[in-house]
Amino acid sequence: MSPATSGTPPRRRGGIRTTATVALAAAALLVTTACTGPGPTGRGKDAATAFQLTDRTPAPAGDVDSFTWSIYAEPTTLDYAHAYDFPPNQILANVCESLLRWNPDLTTSPNLATSYTNPTPTTWVYQIRPGVRFHDGTTLTADDVVASLRRNLDPQTASVWANSLRNVKSVDRTGPLEVTVILSRPDSTFNKYLAAGPGTVESAATIAASGNDYGNPRTGVNCTGPFSFGSWTSGQSLTLKRFDDYWNPALRARAGQVKFVFLADATTRVDAFRSGEVDGGWMVPADAYAGLRHTKAGTLYFGRNTTVADEVVSNLKGPLGDARVRRALLMAIDREGILKAGVGGVGEVAHSLVTDNLWTDAPGATREAIRRDLPRYPYDPAKAKALAAEAGVNGQKIVIATSPLDSQTTIITQAVAQAATAIGLKPQIDSVSAEKYSTLFTDPAAREGVDLFLTFWNTSITDPLDMYGVLRSDAFSNYGGWSDPAFDAAVDRAVAAHDPAEHTAANAEAQRIALRELPWLPLYTQPVSVFLGKRITGVQPSIAYLYYPWAAEIGASG
Known part of the structure; x- marks a missing residue:
């Protein structure tokens, strides 16, 4: 598997997260509902939002x-x-803990590992915290860490985190409370993922005893x-x-x-x-x-x-295969209207596929320069229609997949269909069950004939690469099969770069290309x-x- 393939699987990100069924009339799509804000320190254009x-x-x-x-x-x-x-x-x-800890301020700190070193670009050494007990009273050892990490690498486990550890060559106990991980190639995100699910530590004895029953209602788990x-x-x-x-x-x-x-x-x-x-x-x-x-x-x-609501372009063989049409569609979507009608104004229009707080490794001036450098697509239906006409797609059909899961999902889908109509396309909304909708993220056959579908995509680490890696040519979550050699090269550089400045620069280059070509259309953050x-x-x-x-x-x- 490529060193720059997506760092995390699509399961949570693919789903739409609430299950209420709300029937909304299309005529009521962009009616703004009053919403009192918390005061002058709030965000939004006015007190109502x-x-x-x-x-x-x-x-x-x-x-x-x-x-x-x-x-x-x-x-x-x-x-x-x-x-x-x-x-x-x-x-x-x-209940369970990882070697490192992802904190509420989105920083990472030691946890079950008291410290770590990176003596070579492909070697990571972890000192395991002494005196930690599992819930059954047994004491944490390096063997438990090894067994837990190796389990994610075992194809028989079919771990959803296997791709996050894709560059791991070996995991071994190198001391009573020391574990050494050898990578097949440098990977700037590997250590960060050990603060999330990939770094979870369970009792080796419990894993062995539970077998295939591990984690079910009868056996539960035995962590720290x-x-x-x-x-x-x-x-x-x-x-x-x-x-x-x-x-x-x-x-x-x-x-x-x-x-x-x-x-x-x-x-x-x-x-x-x-x-x-x-x-x-x-x-x-x-x-x-x-x-x-x-x-x-x-x-x-x-x-x-760290979540952005996006429309995934899942068919590049149809009218949305032309980047001009994708840009036109984004400019024709009333994203401010979606925010007001769908979430009561609690959110902001997204100008990127990642949130600003993922760029914490970059100095303030660099972060501001990255923001300034982003392509912008302000709401402009007239300009959007002209751009689509230039691409010659007038009257062509696109299929928008959705599921009647909650009010904001319905509102977004209707707004996107409205925008498609405004630029001369003929949208068809295909509403499916929640279960069938989930297969759009796991089964390429389910995406056949679908041009667009909605996702709320969050990252599991504080790094834009966790998002941009999923758009690399061979990434599982590159649902539309979009490919750009310059983008792939930028992602590869970001994966290999441990230096914060080099890593940020490579991420920024990947972002510029993705926002120019729009394989996914960013809508808003919440x-x-x-x-x-x-x-x-x-x-x-x-x-x-x-x-x-x-x-x-x-x-x-x-």
Whole structure:
């Protein structure tokens, strides 16, 4: 496999994340709904669309016996090698730990590895933290780390993280608490991924004993996090218990128990927030923002995210094979209107396929230069129509795949179809089940005849390469088969470059090409949303909740 293939698999990114079915009339597509902002520190063009990012909610006044958390779907597994979706990851983040830790501010720090060195471009040596205990009381050793990492490399495991570790040649114990990884070639993202799912450490004995049953409702998992697996009632709930022998006092769990309840219907989840039946939940339905901002039952917060809503161009043999048509379509999409109608103005138009906070390795001046250098596609239907006419695609059909999953998905799809009509194309909306929609991201046959489909694409590390790597010619997630030799070369340079300046420059070059050619059309970014009922507080709102033990910080509000 190429050294520059995508660093992460498509599973979570491919899905649309809420499951409410909302029937919206096309005539009501871009009706702006009133939405009161949090005040002058919010973002947005006016008070009606302002929002504010919160780094940390108020500190807890003390511990809490338990709290209940809503989750929009039941996990299919708690096996870290197959966990790449919001339901399993937000649970596992509190139970299992990785060698490094992705923090809510999107920095990386030591975790089960106290330190690491990179003595050669292809050698990484990790010192494992002494005295850490698994939930069954056994002590963490280097052998557990080796077994956990090697499991992702075993084709029989079929790990969703195998591609993140694609350049790993060997993983070996080189001391009682030392592990050495040898790469087949330099890889600037390898070490970063060890703060996410690829770096998860499980007991080697548990892996061997559980076999194919590992991570299911009967066996659960046996890791080192602040909570241990308690019980799992299929179709209803999953419970975690505080692990009193946890090694890190700074992240000792303040709650004795967390109960995750599976509430698939968005309205049911919101009603549970308002009634106090559940104490909180991530991924608040966007059409509930306005109401939850004013409820006395709790507080709605927004935090850091790395997600961009994109339309994936999945057919380059049709009219969208001409880059001029892709540019025209993007200029004809009323992205500000989508933001107002779809998410109450809580978000920003995306001018890139990645969020600004992924460029933290670059100096401020460099980041500003990168932003200035981006191709821009302001809303201009007349110019867009002229550009499409120049390409000679008037009257040609395109198929837009969608699924009636939530209001913002419906609004986006209708807006894109409206834009296609405006530039002279004939859009056909193909609405499929949620299950069939998911296959668009895994099965090329499912994409046959589909020109566009929507994704909400987040990264798992703080690096633009986590996104741009998926557009390389031979990447699994390059769904349209787009190919550009200069782009591939830039991605290859970014993979090989450990020097921050060289890495940033290569990423920026890849971004310039991708935004010029538009294999995917960026629509908007949204912050992470979380609701906390009045009983609890302490969480740090951030996309890092997929890997950071966020539940450990939640305690009594006073």
